[in-house]
Amino acid sequence: xxxxxxRRLTLHVRRGMGDRxxxxxxxxxxxxxGIELEAHSDYVPGDDLRHLDWNAVGRLDTLLVRRFTAxxxxxxxxxxxxxxxxxxxxRDGKLAVARELAxxxxxxxxxxxxxxxxxxxxxxxxxxxxxxxxxxxSLGRAAELLAxxxxxxxxxxxxxxxxxxxxxxxxxxxxxxSDLMMxxxxxxxxxxxxxxxxxxxxxxxxxxxxxxxxxxxxxxxVLADVETGATxxxxxxxxxxxxxAELLAxxxxxxxxxxxxxxxxxxxxxSDASVHDFLTLELPRRGILRRR
Amino acid sequence: MTFGLANPAGALALAAVGVLVALHxxxxxxxxxxxxxxxxxxxxxxxxxxxxxxxxxxLFALQLALLLALIAGYLRPYRETAVADAERxxxxxxxxxxxxxxxxxAGxxxxxxxxxxxxxxxxxxxxxxEVMLVAAAERAHVVLAWTTDHARAxxxxxxxxxxxxxxxxxxxxALALGELHARPxxxxxxxxxxxxxxxxVARAELALVDWIQIGQTDDNVAIAGVSVEAPPFRPAHxxxxxxxxxxxxxxxxRVVLEARVGTxxxxxxxxxxxxxxxxxxxxxxxxxxxxxxxxxxxxxxxxVDDRALAYLPASPPLDVLVVSASRDLAAALGAVAGARVRTxxxxxLIDAEPARAAVYDRVVPSGAPRPEPALYLAPPPGNPLCPxxxxxxxxxxxxxxxxxxxxxxxxxxxxxTLAHAVQLGTPGWGSPIxxxxxxRGGFPLLVAGERDGRRxxxxxxxxxxxxxxxxxxxxxxxxxxxxxWLEETPGDAALAVETGVxxxxxxxxxxxxxxxxxxxxxxxxxxxxxxxxxxxxxRVVLANLFDDRESDIGRxxxxxxxxxxxxxxxxxxxxxxxxxxxxxxLAAAVLLGLEWIAWRREAA
Numbered sequence: 001x002x003x004x005x006x007r008r009l010t011l012h013v014r015r016g017m018g019d020r021x022x023x024x025x026x027x028x029x030x031x032x033x034g035i036e037l038e039a040h041s042d043y044v045p046g047d048d049l050r051h052l053d054w055n056a057v058g059r060l061d062t063l064l065v066r067r068f069t070a071x072x073x074x075x076x077x078x079x080x081x082x083x084x085x086x087x088x089x090x091r092d093g094k095l096a097v098a099r100e101l102a103x104x105x106x107x108x109x110x111x112x113x114x115x116x117x118x119x120x121x122x123x124x125x126x127x128x129x130x131x132x133x134x135x136x137x138s139l140g141r142a143a144e145l146l147a148x149x150x151x152x153x154x155x156x157x158x159x160x161x162x163x164x165x166x167x168x169x170x171x172x173x174x175x176x177x178s179d180l181m182m183x184x185x186x187x188x189x190x191x192x193x194x195x196x197x198x199x200x201x202x203x204x205x206x207x208x209x210x211x212x213x214x215x216x217x218x219x220x221x222v223l224a225d226v227e228t229g230a231t232x233x234x235x236x237x238x239x240x241x242x243x244x245a246e247l248l249a250x251x252x253x254x255x256x257x258x259x260x261x262x263x264x265x266x267x268x269x270x271s272d273a274s275v276h277d278f279l280t281l282e283l284p285r286r287g288i289l290r291r292r
Numbered sequence: 293m294t295f296g297l298a299n300p301a302g303a304l305a306l307a308a309v310g311v312l313v314a315l316h317x318x319x320x321x322x323x324x325x326x327x328x329x330x331x332x333x334x335x336x337x338x339x340x341x342x343x344x345x346x347x348x349x350x351l352f353a354l355q356l357a358l359l360l361a362l363i364a365g366y367l368r369p370y371r372e373t374a375v376a377d378a379e380r381x382x383x384x385x386x387x388x389x390x391x392x393x394x395x396x397x398a399g400x401x402x403x404x405x406x407x408x409x410x411x412x413x414x415x416x417x418x419x420x421x422e423v424m425l426v427a428a429a430e431r432a433h434v435v436l437a438w439t440t441d442h443a444r445a446x447x448x449x450x451x452x453x454x455x456x457x458x459x460x461x462x463x464x465x466a467l468a469l470g471e472l473h474a475r476p477x478x479x480x481x482x483x484x485x486x487x488x489x490x491x492x493v494a495r496a497e498l499a500l501v502d503w504i505q506i507g508q509t510d511d512n513v514a515i516a517g518v519s520v521e522a523p524p525f526r527p528a529h530x531x532x533x534x535x536x537x538x539x540x541x542x543x544x545x546r547v548v549l550e551a552r553v554g555t556x557x558x559x560x561x562x563x564x565x566x567x568x569x570x571x572x573x574x575x576x577x578x579x580x581x582x583x584x585x586x587x588x589x590x591x592x593x594x595x596v597d598d599r600a601l602a603y604l605p606a607s608p609p610l611d612v613l614v615v616s617a618s619r620d621l622a623a624a625l626g627a628v629a630g631a632r633v634r635t636x637x638x639x640x641l642i643d644a645e646p647a648r649a650a651v652y653d654r655v656v657p658s659g660a661p662r663p664e665p666a667l668y669l670a671p672p673p674g675n676p677l678c679p680x681x682x683x684x685x686x687x688x689x690x691x692x693x694x695x696x697x698x699x700x701x702x703x704x705x706x707x708x709t710l711a712h713a714v715q716l717g718t719p720g721w722g723s724p725i726x727x728x729x730x731x732r733g734g735f736p737l738l739v740a741g742e743r744d745g746r747r748x749x750x751x752x753x754x755x756x757x758x759x760x761x762x763x764x765x766x767x768x769x770x771x772x773x774x775x776x777w778l779e780e781t782p783g784d785a786a787l788a789v790e791t792g793v794x795x796x797x798x799x800x801x802x803x804x805x806x807x808x809x810x811x812x813x814x815x816x817x818x819x820x821x822x823x824x825x826x827x828x829x830x831r832v833v834l835a836n837l838f839d840d841r842e843s844d845i846g847r848x849x850x851x852x853x854x855x856x857x858x859x860x861x862x863x864x865x866x867x868x869x870x871x872x873x874x875x876x877x878l879a880a881a882v883l884l885g886l887e888w889i890a891w892r893r894e895a896a
Contacts, residue, residue, distance in 0.1 A: 084328075085327075085328030085329050086328070088326045088327060088328045089326075089327070089328075094328075179328055179329075181328045181331070181332070182329060182331065183331060208328070211328070218325045221323035221324060221325045222323065222324045223324075223325050223326075223327045223330060223333050224324050224325065224326050224327065225327060225329060225330040226326045226327065226328060227328070227329065228330070230330050230334075231324070231330075232330050232333050232334055232336075232338055233338050234333060234336060234338065240336055240337075243335075243336050244332065244333070244336055247332045247336070251332060
């Protein structure tokens with residue numbers, strides 16, 4: 001991955017404005033102090049007299065104060081699914097793709113002076129949360145943290161995101177990197193929790209090539225759920241493959257629909273696709289990243 | 293260019309494909325595939341795995357390809373391409389290695405001359421030409437199979453020596469002609485001292501081979517036969533030997549025959565033999581018993597037949613204990629000169645002195661057997677040792693085993709008639725030697741064998757009356773002959789054999805290992821390739837060459853008869869066979885590597 005390419009990108013954040021002053025400008029939310037004039041408003045007692053627009057008073061004989069574009073720091077919450085399902089099919093390497101994606105987005109955010117918090121949603125139920133990283137030099141620390149991720153256990157994404165939003169009520173940009181192979185209702189529950197706290201939510205779906213086309217991985221056998229241990233005997237006949245394809249399309253459609261319903265952004269990356277192309281082509285096309 | 297299979301029977305190995313498929317199905321049925329989540333799959337109807345259609349994966353395809361490559365290699369496929377005859381030579385040399393090839397000629401023995409000629413033929417071959425060596429003696433020996441290693445062929449030729457056996461060229465020629473018909477580019481060269489017409493092969497076949505006859509001299513005087521007569525129960529000096537000396541040359545010869553018993557000189561005779569004449573020499577009054585060495589001081593071309601071996605067995609007087617209620621039998625046996633015969637009644641057996649043999653007349657004593665070899669005469673029916681079935685009348689001898697030493701040399705047994713006889717059964721320890729018969733059928737009359745290391749014989753004849761009566765003489769001779777066999781110590785008698793003629797070796801011979809004599813088979817048979825004295829299983833074996841064809845070394849004409857015809861075998865003519873099996877094995881090795889990679893990827 002060429003970091004120079006990434007450093008020329010920035011996350012396009014519309015919501016999730018935090019409290020802490022920063023470089024990000026949030027038009028439409030004028031505030032009394034700032035650099036860029038955005039609007040005027042009627043003077044109310046208590047306003048800083050230094051912000052009275054004396055020219056307007058002279059011409060209109062009305063007390064108007066200047067309002068400025070809000071400039072705040074954006075806290076990017078990188079939430080990485082590290083459940084056991086991220087490790088299968090092993091040939092797909094979903095976790096490796098998810099790691100690379102998370103690290104790249106952390107690089108983009110830090111380069112744009114955004115704060116980053118990396119959270120590993122483990123299957124054992126305890127999320128491992130990093131400190132907020134602000135300096136660009138923190139990228140190495142983020143890389144170490146992501147490299148130490150070991151998949152395992154069963155993860156309820158909805159409950160995990162609810163718990164996370166509860167513990168971190170300050171809004172920001174939540175980027176959820178997961179295989180999302182679970183009931184859409186559970187995913188929606190997880191999206192609604194941060195959205196209720198004014199987070200902007202970005203769902204990055206890392207899907208295995210073997211999940212898109214199971215014929216690549218198996219001809220049949222007893223399928224065993226690595227998280228629950230449940231089994232299901234399947235012979236991969238053409239009829240079964242067609243049935244699976246329909247179910248998968250319905251599932252993906254449901255994920256897109258829930259994202260739209262909750263004003264979140266959903267995008268998908270197949271494990272055999274290029275992460276670089278995804279970052280430099282697909283995400284800018286979807287308006288998630290843009291050139292600085 | 294044609295393709296074929298050298299081992300079509302290997303196609304049976306294709307059954308392994310079925311085994312592979314079965315293993316694959318079984319393994320797949322047991323195969324558990326981890327998936328991230330089942331919530332999509334659980335909406336797909338579950339399928340009974342046993343009823344699934346066979347769906348091979350990459351690993352199976354590689355395994356199948358590997359198996360098929362191995363099986364195909366085992367089938368030994370080949371490609372035959374036509375090659376002009378002039379391009380390569382296959383030389384098959386048949387070298388006569390029989391005794392007559394030891395005859396001395398000007399420039400060396402016949403074998404040395406033949407070998408020199410064979411080496412010259414091999415030296416003419418160029419790189420890539422193939423050569424095969426076959427030695428022809430009493431049978432065909434493949435000295436060297438087809439090879440392009442000419443130096444090795446020269447070494448084998450140099451190490452080859454002629455044997456002391458007769459010639460059987462037909463076997464070697466059959467082998468050579470078989471090669472010739474299979475591969476028509478083969479050139480067969482036969483080097484022998486025999487003319488082509490003596491080979492025993494059809495003239496049309498002989499036209500296919502290059503025949504090179506070596507040797508001309510007829511200068512040979514040989515001991516053509518030896519016969520030893522040692523009367524039973526007589527002193528050693530009563531023995532005689534008759535030696536037949538034959539002059540195979542077309543000129544008169546004077547030779548000296550010397551006979552020795554052990555190291556002691558028995559006789560020395562000077563003989564004058566006319567052209568191609570024979571003279572029997574009777575040797576009497578031997579100084580001792582034992583090995584007799586006969587040598588002929590002839591100075592002729594062939595030495596191997598100038599020496600012969602014989603054996604004078606010791607023949608002690610008859611020493612027998614007769615267990616009988618009557619004295620008739622003892623009286624008859626006591627008539628033998630020097631015989632020591634004692635008679636005891638059955639009840640006095642326990643106190644009787646030991647003898648070299650015992651004769652039980654109509655009685656089989658119970659209790660522990662005595663140590664002597666025993667002859668049971670007319671054993672009572674129902675006894676466990678000599679099971680007699682019943683008594684029959686008016687019996688006569690109809691057949692006997694002339695090879696068995698108990699009746700060796702007996703003629704006229706067919707004159708033996710018996711007013712009363714016991715119809716014997718065949719016990720487990722013996723075998724029928726003489727067969728008798730009545731109007732109701734045949735039965736064993738004399739059974740002989742060994743039990744617990746002791747020789748035993750049962751004779752069903754009932755010697756009612758005096759054995760010395762003239763009409764009982766055949767029976768008396770049979771009894772005495774059987775007693776002679778019983779009294780001799782097993783292994784004492786030497787076995788005289790002729791080289792190249794197989795003979796039964798007797799017990800204990802299978803362990804023999806040594807040059808010049810081969811022992812094989814069950815029961816073991818021996819075949820002598822060299823004359824001389826051998827000790828096989830505790831027994832002395834004397835091997836002689838008594839073969840007129842080998843000793844008669846004179847050859848008229850001689851010369852060379854080049855092949856005048858080529859075999860008509862268009863299907864195989866002028867072809868070179870390229871085995872493809874190794875390429876398939878190489879492909880199998882590559883597939884094994886690919887399979888390993890696929891397996892590692894799947895395991896990962």
